[in-house]
Amino acid sequence: MSTIDKINTNSWFIIANPASGNKNFSKIWKKIEQLLKNKNLDYSFAFTQFSKHEIDLVQNAIKKGYRNIISVGGDGTLNNVVNGVMLQRYVKTSNITIGVLPLGTGNDWIKTYKQTNSIEKALEIISKKTTILQDIGVITTDKNTIYYNNVAGIGYDGYIVNKLKYLKKFGALSYLLAGIYGLIFYKKSAYKILINNKELKEKCLMVVCGICKYSGGGMQFTKDVNTTDGLLDITIAKNLNFLDLIINLPKLYSGAIVNHKKVNTYKTLKITVTPINAKPFIQADGELITSGKLQISIIPKAINFVIN
Structure with missing residues (x-):
């Protein structure tokens, strides 16, 4: 046997x-x-x-x-x-x-x-x-391959995760505290982004690659996500300034931030992000990963998850 x-x-x-x-x-x-x-x-x-x-x-x-x-x-x-x-x-x-x-x-x-x-x-x-066969994201860097099931973020999103290491004792409030700290101190980075056969050069607050809706303790940076459609939901928050973020803080949690004029959303099979003269923080499902150039793609219907 x-x-x-x-x-x-x-x-x-x-x-x-x-x-x-x-x-x-x-x-x-x-x-x-x-x-x-x-x-x-x-x-x-x-x-x-x-x-x-x-x-x-x-x-x-x-x-x-x-x-x-x-x-x-x-x-x-x-x-x-x-x-x-x-x-x-x-x-x-x-x-x-x-x-x-x-x-x-x-x-x-x-x-x-x-x-x-x-x-x-x-x-x-x-x-x-009761299960759903959900898509899984794949992050490929020069050094390794990382998989994720929720949301990956480059820039501000990763910066928040980095600060959480020092704030976890505050429980759920730690995400809000880290977010506010980031609003004050995070400096935006420039990126070369290849998406849907188009090359963009942007100074961004962050680039978010979502499979699911929520990250950072309940913030919503993605639009119209479908966890089984075989596509990444991309949000590029461009040169939002401190005042933009303070005014729109509630929209980070309601998801309405994707409608801001300085925010663009895309659906794609893969995206390549190359930082320009910077080493921004990168997170996948709240875990910090290696900085540098990365490609993110998707594996459709990869794992069964038990859901409500």
Whole structure:
């Protein structure tokens, strides 16, 4: 009997990040275990022990025969789980299903699917196992390849993520504080952008490449997103000044910022962004990545996600 035969196809492998959010993890984990027992879900689990440990844990779980993964943590934990799925070579990525128990500070990915931060409700959703085969983004740099499932941002968006490292103790408020800090101190960069066979040279506040709607703790920088259409939703916020941003701060959260005269939106299969005389911050799902020239493309319908 092979390893895969020994594992029930309905079994879940749970990967939990004890450092996620600003909460008492041991207490929450006991609650999760009790809820799992109440739902009679068959599972095994592992805790992350170092940065990006999720990638190794996912690959080992898939090798053993697991096809259902639960990410317990924030957007960064989920991003690492997704990278683990995309980097493994044992099965098609579309054969893998990911559920999410949100414990992070922002929990932006779940917002697109109108899921709450409630662990009880999240487990109820997982037990029903209604899924969507979602697109996954691919960021290619000179050094490596990174996958993402929500939103990638270059410039102001990445600057906010960098500042969050020092503000996480303030919980959900940390995103607003980082955003305000960025409004005051972030200096815009110039880029050469290749999109839909057109080359643009712009001094930009940021370039956002979305699959889903939300980033930065609930801000909406993308327009008319469809997580399964095989296209990236691009937003280029050009030379918005400090006053523009202060006046339009509510629009960053309502999504109306995409209608500003200094903001352009596109749908595309891929985009290449080359910074000019700068090394801007780049983030993918709230994780900082290497700066420099990058190409972003998309893999249609790559992974099954459990949704509401």
